[in-house]
Amino acid sequence: MMRGSRLPAGRRLLWLPIVALGVLPLLTGDPYQLSVWTFILLGLIVVLGLDVLLGYGGQLSLGHGVFVTLGAYSSALLTTKLGWSGWVAMPCGMVVSALAALLIGIPALRLRGYYLAMATLGFPVVLDGVLRYFSAWTGGSSGVSGVPRLALGTLVLKEPSQVYWLAFVALCAVFFATERLVRSRFGLALKAVHADEAAAAARGIDVARAKVLAFVFSAVLASLSGSLYAHYVQFVAPDTFGIPYSIMLVVMLVVGGAGRLWGAIVGTVAMMWLPELLRAASTWEPIVFGIVLAVVMLFAPNGLAGLARRRPSIVLPAAGDAPHIDLPRPATPHASGLLLMDDVSRQFGGVRAVGGLSYQVLPGRVQALIGPNGAGKSTALALIAGTIPPSSGEIRFAGQRIEQWPAHRRARLGIGRTFQHVRLIPGLTVLENVLLGRYAAAGSGRHDDGVAAAAALVRQLGLEAVADAYPSEINQYQARLTEIGMALAGKPRLLLLDEPAAGLSSAEVDRLAQLLRGLRESGVAVVLVDHVMALVTASAEEILVLEYGNVIAQGTPGEVLRNEQVRAAYLGQGVPERGAVVAEDASNAPDAATLPAHLPVLQERVA
Amino acid sequence: MDLSALPQFVAGGVTVGAVYGLIGAGFSLVFKASKVVNFAQGEFVVLGGLVTYSLMALFGAGAAAASAAILASLAIVVGIAALLYVVLRQARHGSNEFTFVMVTLAVAIALRGGAGLAWGTEFKTFPLFPRGSVNILGAVLTYGALITLAVTLLVSVALWFGLYRTRLGKALRACADNPAVAQTVGIDPKRMVLVAYLGSGLLGALGGLLLTPALMMSYDSGVILALKGFTAAVAGGLANPFGAVAGGLVIGVIEGLGVGAISSDLQNAYAFLALLFVLAFRPQGLFGGRQEFAR
Numbered sequence: 001m002m003r004g005s006r007l008p009a010g011r012r013l014l015w016l017p018i019v020a021l022g023v024l025p026l027l028t029g030d031p032y033q034l035s036v037w038t039f040i041l042l043g044l045i046v047v048l049g050l051d052v053l054l055g056y057g058g059q060l061s062l063g064h065g066v067f068v069t070l071g072a073y074s075s076a077l078l079t080t081k082l083g084w085s086g087w088v089a090m091p092c093g094m095v096v097s098a099l100a101a102l103l104i105g106i107p108a109l110r111l112r113g114y115y116l117a118m119a120t121l122g123f124p125v126v127l128d129g130v131l132r133y134f135s136a137w138t139g140g141s142s143g144v145s146g147v148p149r150l151a152l153g154t155l156v157l158k159e160p161s162q163v164y165w166l167a168f169v170a171l172c173a174v175f176f177a178t179e180r181l182v183r184s185r186f187g188l189a190l191k192a193v194h195a196d197e198a199a200a201a202a203r204g205i206d207v208a209r210a211k212v213l214a215f216v217f218s219a220v221l222a223s224l225s226g227s228l229y230a231h232y233v234q235f236v237a238p239d240t241f242g243i244p245y246s247i248m249l250v251v252m253l254v255v256g257g258a259g260r261l262w263g264a265i266v267g268t269v270a271m272m273w274l275p276e277l278l279r280a281a282s283t284w285e286p287i288v289f290g291i292v293l294a295v296v297m298l299f300a301p302n303g304l305a306g307l308a309r310r311r312p313s314i315v316l317p318a319a320g321d322a323p324h325i326d327l328p329r330p331a332t333p334h335a336s337g338l339l340l341m342d343d344v345s346r347q348f349g350g351v352r353a354v355g356g357l358s359y360q361v362l363p364g365r366v367q368a369l370i371g372p373n374g375a376g377k378s379t380a381l382a383l384i385a386g387t388i389p390p391s392s393g394e395i396r397f398a399g400q401r402i403e404q405w406p407a408h409r410r411a412r413l414g415i416g417r418t419f420q421h422v423r424l425i426p427g428l429t430v431l432e433n434v435l436l437g438r439y440a441a442a443g444s445g446r447h448d449d450g451v452a453a454a455a456a457l458v459r460q461l462g463l464e465a466v467a468d469a470y471p472s473e474i475n476q477y478q479a480r481l482t483e484i485g486m487a488l489a490g491k492p493r494l495l496l497l498d499e500p501a502a503g504l505s506s507a508e509v510d511r512l513a514q515l516l517r518g519l520r521e522s523g524v525a526v527v528l529v530d531h532v533m534a535l536v537t538a539s540a541e542e543i544l545v546l547e548y549g550n551v552i553a554q555g556t557p558g559e560v561l562r563n564e565q566v567r568a569a570y571l572g573q574g575v576p577e578r579g580a581v582v583a584e585d586a587s588n589a590p591d592a593a594t595l596p597a598h599l600p601v602l603q604e605r606v607a
Numbered sequence: 608m609d610l611s612a613l614p615q616f617v618a619g620g621v622t623v624g625a626v627y628g629l630i631g632a633g634f635s636l637v638f639k640a641s642k643v644v645n646f647a648q649g650e651f652v653v654l655g656g657l658v659t660y661s662l663m664a665l666f667g668a669g670a671a672a673a674s675a676a677i678l679a680s681l682a683i684v685v686g687i688a689a690l691l692y693v694v695l696r697q698a699r700h701g702s703n704e705f706t707f708v709m710v711t712l713a714v715a716i717a718l719r720g721g722a723g724l725a726w727g728t729e730f731k732t733f734p735l736f737p738r739g740s741v742n743i744l745g746a747v748l749t750y751g752a753l754i755t756l757a758v759t760l761l762v763s764v765a766l767w768f769g770l771y772r773t774r775l776g777k778a779l780r781a782c783a784d785n786p787a788v789a790q791t792v793g794i795d796p797k798r799m800v801l802v803a804y805l806g807s808g809l810l811g812a813l814g815g816l817l818l819t820p821a822l823m824m825s826y827d828s829g830v831i832l833a834l835k836g837f838t839a840a841v842a843g844g845l846a847n848p849f850g851a852v853a854g855g856l857v858i859g860v861i862e863g864l865g866v867g868a869i870s871s872d873l874q875n876a877y878a879f880l881a882l883l884f885v886l887a888f889r890p891q892g893l894f895g896g897r898q899e900f901a902r
Contacts, residue, residue, distance in 0.1 A: 060705075107886075107887050108886070114644065115886070115890065117644075118837075118841050118882075118886065119883060121834060121837065121879075122834060122838065122875075122876075122878070122879030122882065123879075125831070125834065125875040125876055125879060126873075126875075126876040126879050126880060128875070128876075129873035129874070129875055129876035130873070130876065132872040132873075133870055133873050135872075140872075243830055243834070244830070247712065251709075251712070251713075251716075254709055283720075283723070283724055284720070284724075285720065286716050286717065286719060286720025286723065287717045287720040287721055287724075289716055289720070290713045290714060290715070290716035290717025290718075290720060291713070291717060292713075293709065293710075293712065293713035293716065294694060294710050294713035294714060294717070297698075297702075297706050297710045297713060298694070298698050298699065298702075298706075298710060299699060301698070301699060301702045301703070301706040
């Protein structure tokens, strides 16, 4: 539970427009004005849900009006045909909408891209047709009229101000829920899914499930709005919430700024007020509307709210109350290794990226995987992390067969990873990114403890100065550390690091080596892929050398570096035995032209 | 239900499906070149019909006047497509595809509003095709329907020739596959996107021209027509213009059969329900490569 005192000022400010909406009707007694504002509030309820789906989850629904229609018709039909109370019909409508969203969402959200948009675009047309076809029950194209008003006990809510207050209370509840949701673990997960599905899965997030849940949530809110509409207007027709309405929802959201709750508020109020401002020239309304949308999209692609720098939803709490971090999970004894790969292969078309790899990783050790470019190192890590399934072979982790598990399940089992090219979530601060990493440590308790633990980790990594900065605002070393922090936050038993030293200075490489040695002591197993030999020799106890997908050597750093075959394949012959020394000091390095072609790090340094 | 009427529904479905296919090919062309779904495609269709209607009234009767009206309206709609492209070019650096999609939606809303102002809300039509019909397998096909099918076939062949047998087409396909690489061999991706928009304008206008004499056109017909065209394009594999034409024919027939066999209440729903089946079992579309679908 987030206590009020912990709420950053920005979060409290967010309630300001909501309160303003509540006060406004007190200033005007005009029933017409009140009805306009009631419709704005009802629209806002839908748009807030859509913001969770599109702004946070990145999934576009172009037919969201169907859920409003489902809510409105559920309320209208259950009350007029069966004589149910509106208060009972309303949750029924929400259940119907949630089921419909599951039905649509589960197949449509398995895939990336515009899939949901394509699948939802025609729904208003389909539902419209269905409502007309079953006219005996639904009233066909003439709709349902005579929907009773809602009542509180004996008080029938029929005055415009009463209906307004009802809508306002509903909006407050919805806003409270939505604001909590986007700030929660789940909200972070949604942002991650939006930005980078593979990176999200690596943190233990079930991507498809997160998208479906967001869709269901938005559908339930839409349904609530529809029910309130039906009881207010007392009439509903098949095309009330058709394609134009559905498109308008998206327009209002993107004009205001998707991904920000106050963007949804600004967009909805502005775009729903526009017709009132243009009443004198109502025929020009669509043209003005189109121009406004075009101008906003062209000059402020993130909407009006996007013009302001995003405020972190969670800021680094003051030091002092940082709890002890329990990094590794309780170590379970394994007869053999923590990770066991047995004859694992992966083909890409005709290319055998990894061929018959058998590999064992022991807890509390740093094991390096090296080899020339294209040797299959990253593929090997991807096979362990579950980004790609193996073509054949067996992978066991902590005694469980995992080769068919999706990436997010493996992350939850205790496999953390970083990517060759840092994959942080751009919309999250350093602290929030690290907090997101805790997702993998499933059931890791209360959100606040999570924040405190993430903050402690951020401090431990020396990132407190940039804790509230966004990934675009930090340097490569800080980004690498943040990504390692993300992985560590998931309390991994095995940490896979893909070229963490690439692009770092030698001083930074030293600090990284120190960090890895520290991890080893805490019992975490580390598999390190890197070309920077300074890091490998300084931290690894064992080196496995791959070439063209096959193991060519395995042993201690000393053994491996003396191995003739390794030197031929990887280090190039005629290079001093400790290539790492050369790598560390660029000023002594020979010209790029004389360097062995297989040592990219040397070339990088000289270039 | 009267089974003997089915061939007639199929024939009607094929004819209207051909037009959906043309509209869908316009979607495909733009999507292929720029990964953007052009919401204004339906407006190209509406304007193709309504502009021709007005120009025909203006130019007077006679084959020469009608031809002039047709050519002029095609040119006007292609000009509007070019204008849309110019608007899109104003986007800030760093805009993503979603931004562009929203801008096309904005232009669509404005064009629809403008059409409402200029032509009012009534349906318009004009005579274009010679009267008469032939009987094929129990279905009566008007000359208009035959001409529509012939034009669609011709356009498909021209599109194929243009994309696969001309330098411009090859450049456009290269750009669709990888704009960065295409640029290194001297292709200007922006120009290719312009070409795609011009092409989609022409395809849309042709669709409007063929549809209006048979089914009439109003300022807001674009929403449903775009939906059908888009359905055709998605069913065919979105980035594949020929798939779109084929997809259009398929959904046209499904729609015709649905109306004939079940009910016309659901007329606009059949195509979409069919699309859902396609998406559930073959997400890349009937004729699309998987790669082209994935973002």
